[in-house]
Amino acid sequence: MTATMTGAFLPGGSRVEFKQVPVPTPGHGQVLLRVRASTICGSDLRAIYREHLGHGPEAYQGVVGGHEPAGEVVSVGPGVESLQVGARVAVYHISGCGTCADCRMGYQISCTSPARAAYGWQRDGGHAEFMLAEARDCVVLPDFLTYLDGACCACGFGTAYEALCRIAPSGRDRLLIVGTGPVGMAAGLLARCLGVSRLVGVDTSQERLDLAVRLGAIDDGVLAGDDALPALLAATDGGFEATMDCSGSAAGRTLAVRAARRYGRCVLVGEGGRLELDASPDVIHQQLRIEGSWVTSTWRLQELVDNLARWQLHPEIVVTGRYALADAAAAYREADAGASGKIGIVA
Structure with missing residues (x-):
């Protein structure tokens, strides 16, 4: 029997819907993460939550929401050598083709290949108990940083x-x-x-x-x-x-x-x-x-988390609301009100 998990989806109309979906299995070059934190971005509110405005790179494809995740590696697929079970990572939220000039520079955000897919937009994101990520999209967190710190870095601080x-x-x-x-x-x-x-x-x-x-x-x-x-x-x-x-x-x-x-x-x-x-x-x-300046690159994101440990700065200090996954609808309402700091969904 296939194991299932709860995922939060953003159907538009300022709503959050919950569905039971299968727990994924990592393929070649992929890792399975137990999601520990997944924060809410203003781009989610602007182009997905209120209504589906996006086209091209911003087109929402009805996937599990959340493009700012951090979690623990619980399983690795074939060919993964850079990460092991137990690794603590933030996920760079765009997965590009991996071969174009922009991807080779680490700026997967600028990949124009049809293979480009953003977590939480065109492929399942972090508003679930588990998520699949490409190993190359993962940035290892220094011990100093929390999972919530990592989620804040995945897009906003990056x-x-x-x-x-x-x-x-x-x-x-x-x-x-x-x-x-x-x-x-x-x-x-x-x-x-x-x-x-x-x-x-x-x-x-x-x-x-x-x-x-x-x-x-x-x-x-x-x-x-x-x-x-x-x-x-x-x-x-x-x-x-x-x-x-x-x-x-x-x-x-x-x-x-x-x-x-x-x-x-x-x-x-x-x-x-x-x-x-x-x-x-x-x-x-x-x-x-x-x-x-559009988002960041994977190498710059790694530089950031390393510097944060040196500077002894916890990004989670900007988080003013922490919610369980079951309360994601309330989390989005608070984020959309525009008077708070960062809002996080934490496990």
Whole structure:
């Protein structure tokens, strides 16, 4: 008789459905994980939970949800030499073809092969008791990090770290973070480890700004609005050396660009929305560098978890809600309310 397990699915309409599904068996190059933690990402809310908006790489295929998992290896398939039973891992949430140039660089997020599949989107993810993962997608966690730490790194902290590496902030810089949700808070905490001299956050939610200050992710918070940009420019005598948009909104992106000082760097992380600028005054005359950063790579994710152990930083400090799998519907409702930190489903 085939063993079964409970999995949480996201059918749209702001609903979570539970189904009994078979416990999978690892094939060649795969491992079976007992899921210990699976956190909720804003992309899940935007493109799957509320309604199925995605196309192409974001198309939801009716699989077990959850693309930010971490767990313990309980079984290995043929050909797996990099992992053993008992290994503690986070799962890089895109499984690419493994052979294209992007995959070979570790950036499976940018794989364009039809074989590309995201956990929780096109193949079963972490909102279940067990999950299958390709061994090459697994990043071993240092002993210092918890499973919940690993889940936070699988997408959110990994995304924030990659973006920071693109603009390379240091003690010479002040950093503005537009959007102080989980990714924005991750960016602030990591930027502090990198030595950034001043951290300021902007958000539409005073609750999230207050939480980010309490956690040490930012030094000061500014409510979004018409007077935000003049206040930020005045407080910095012309703008920030580095800015990051984690909001994904048109207004947030514009603010991140216009709050950068001349010769500054701006990185765009938040998904969705539009970017509308006046090219000459906003970018050309400002000698501004603008970059887009999409998730991260497997090697950068490994670098991140190793650095977190060195820095003695637990990403799970941004988690404000912990739920059992059976309470996944409540977990998604809290995450979708947009006033909390990270929400995790833990075993």
